[in-house]
Amino acid sequence: MSSGAVEKRHLLTAKQMADFAVNGYLVLNEAVPQEYNERAEKEMREFAGGGGRYWFDSGVIRDIFELPQVKGALQSFVGTNPVYDHSFLHVVKAQHHKGQFYHADSIIDTRPMGFDVQAFYFAHDTPDEMGPTLVLPGSHLRKVSNGSIARYKNIAGQRRLVSKSGSIAFLHHGIWHCAQPNFTDVTRYVFKLRMRPGQEQRALFNTEGYNEKEIRDYIYKAGHHSWCGDESRVNQVQIAKFWRYLTGDNRVDVSFEGALTRMGL
């Protein structure tokens, strides 16, 4: 995709970025117009190349990622000069009943807060029984190594990304996720594009209102994930540190009991 900035109105809002900070993913429902989705779905179903070739061989996918609302979201995560990392057209065949194992993509990432973003584009409706990607909200900042979580099968709070056509889910690279079984007679497609930042990821979104009480209260409360159990407070503090990184404000404090301020962090 091309470099260059979009208009401010196409950037993600503070509330949307707060959602991403808390959960490790953000879904833009039906962000892509239907004419593009229809072209993409037809192309995917007829595509005979390897999944890693789709981005290069497709006649429509790059146009989709040039749409200002899509480009604006990517710019909010990885800036105006993102670096293509890799992409893949993921396929779950009709009546494939085995779920993929839980994993985080790539390997352990040693960046303290920096991250790649992975866009999952659903060209066609993907209802629950069709195997939309399963994610664990709030798992994105934990250190695991690819399939080191493969023993897990079910975790409280896990969520399948049931999507209408034209929806794009933007996932933090570290989020725990897996493909799901397809109980329909129709093959399921999702196109994944991973982009690296071309700059430090501070204040790249529309930061207006990022420190207002409504946003602070939201991250404070929603940042406690039930599945973390006793660790939910510490997990929330990590989210609060992530919010400082995303906003570029090293003093904003949405941590549990103001721990970051209390400890002078």
Added chain:
Amino acid sequence: MNRTRQQILILHLAQPDLETRTVAWALYDGSKPKGALQMQTGDSSEPPYESVLDAMRDGWNVIQLPTMPVFLSGHEFEQGHLPYEYVLERKVTVE
């Protein structure tokens, strides 16, 4: 020939207390034939038992208690895998 097979149930709890709530669960069933579907990722939203103690009351034997986390100076807030992992087993008879 031994007609019993092992089932392994892995429960992750909210805290190291065996009576705290289950936050994650996985079942590996040795009585199922090769090729039969085991528990799948995302296939249930409710745990089979609310706690390890509840599973014990139903006949499961605990074969692993997790060791307590070690918090390294300078890395206290970093987290990874689920910490309070209990492994339970029971034997079932196959036909």
